[in-house]
Each structure stands twice: as structure tokens, then as C-alpha cells.
Amino acid sequence: MRAKCSVFIATSLDGYISRPDGSIDWLNEANASVPEGEDCGYGAFIRTVDVLVMGRNTFELALTFDAWPYESLQVVVLSSHGVAVPEGLAQTVSVSSESPAQLVARLAALGRKHLYVDGGKTIQSFLADDLVDEMTITLIPVLLGAGRPLFGPLQADKRLSLLASRAFEFGFVQNRYRVEAKPAEPRR
Ligand SMILES: NC(=O)c1ccc[n+]([C@@H]2O[C@H](COP(=O)([O-])OP(=O)(O)OC[C@H]3O[C@@H](n4cnc5c(N)ncnc54)[C@H](OP(=O)(O)O)[C@@H]3O)[C@@H](O)[C@H]2O)c1
Secondary structure, three states: OOOEEEEEEEEEOOOEEEOOOOOOHHHHHHHOOOOOOOOOOHHHHHOOOOEEEEEHHHHHHHOOOOOOOOOOOEEEEEOOOOOOOOHHHOOOEEEEOOOHHHHHHHHHHOOOOEEEEEOHHHHHHHHHOOOOOEEEEEEEOOOOOOOEEOOOOOOOOOOEEEEEEEEOOOOOEEEEEEEOOOOOOOOO
16 A cells, blocks of 8 residues: 655745745744644644655754654655765664655555655645645744745646645634545546
8 A cells, every 4th residue: 555645834825935045044944833732733733743855945944953853764765866864863764855745655565654754845746746745834924925835736636635724823724634535537
């Protein structure tokens, strides 16, 4: 059976996951208004994940954080050129140039059941290959006007079903969707 692939990500109201230069200062600022102890479901989600698959850009951003945020979780970084992994992360982080389908198949064969797919371009390529099963998208009440988008071009429409929706009193709105497996009718 194919491993389940999920997205769990925050975007600006106009659909950006970072500024054009990759910075997420706006997200850090918004998170500062979140009451202590509230993680918007992230902890419960990450406990169900076997492998985190991220794009090189997301990896490089995570390396700038004060501490590596993923502890012992296995991480695969997608990069066609390769990227250096700091020695301290060599036990948990590997780099791959596989296609999304090859990677998902290899990880499923190793018994990995739930993959967390992160990074805009990476999510877009998994979506284009019909490999995303669920998306939890937290809308942050800010308009950036420009940035790196969560979504991009598609060959055909993708239908989603809303599984849950939650509005937080501090202004975040979180929607969880199932991505429907059946392809929509080709565009005319
Ligand atoms: N708002 C949030 O919750 C959130 C979450 C995660 C990340 N972010 C932000 O998003 C930014 C990164 O997103 P991004 O869209 O720039 O890129 P990304 O998906 O993190 O990284 C893209 C890079 O991954 C590599 N790659 C290899 N195989 C790929 C494949 N099949 N599909 C796509 N990429 C593949 C390529 O690197 P090579 O050039 O090496 O081949 C590509 O340039 C970060 O700066 C971070 O700030 C925000």
C-alpha cells in the first residue's frame, strides 16, 4: 500500500508560505500572538508522521533556526544538486534526488506509512503527481503581496473535501482537506 502523504502548513491569506527571499518573519510574528500551550494541532499531527520530506529551500531555512526542530524524526531532503547535511544531523537527515513517486514507493517498501511533505515547490510537485492525500492549511491573517506560493500550475483541476475547519480566537483559520483521488474532468 502507498504511504499516506500529508501537508501541514501555514500561509498568508494571499497564499504565500514565505516572502520572495524565503523569510518567514511574518509567520514568526503571528505565532508570537498565539497563547502559550496552543500549537494549532501540530504536535498531534507530527506524532503520526514517520518521515518528513522537504525541499532543499525548506531544509536550508530550518538550518538557520536556533535548534533543529525535528528531533529524531527521519527527514528526507529533496535536491537535484545535493546539499550538505551537518554532521550532527547525519543520523536522521538524508538527501535524495528521487522523483516524488520513486521516493514514496521506496519509503512505503521500508514500512513507512505516513509522510509529511513540506516546502512550496515540493508540495506542488507531489500534488501534480497525485501523491497528496490530506492538507491542513492554516491561514494567517496577513497579506504579503508577494512571496513563494503554496500552490502552482496544475494539468487538471483537483477536487478537495473539507474534513474540518477551525477558527482560532487569535485570528488563524485552519482547514483540513482530503484531496480526492479521482481526477477531475480534463479542462476543455
Ligand atoms: N509557511 C510555512 O508553514 C512554511 C513551511 C515550510 C517552508 N516554508 C518556506 O518555504 C520556503 C521554501 O519553499 P520553496 O517553494 O522555495 O521550496 P522547497 O520545496 O522547500 O524547495 C525546493 C527545492 O527542493 C528541491 N527539489 C528536489 N526535488 C524536488 C521536487 N520533486 N519537487 C520540488 N522541489 C524539489 C529543488 O532543489 P535543488 O535546486 O537542489 O534541486 C528545489 O529547488 C522556505 O524559504 C520557507 O521559508 C514555509
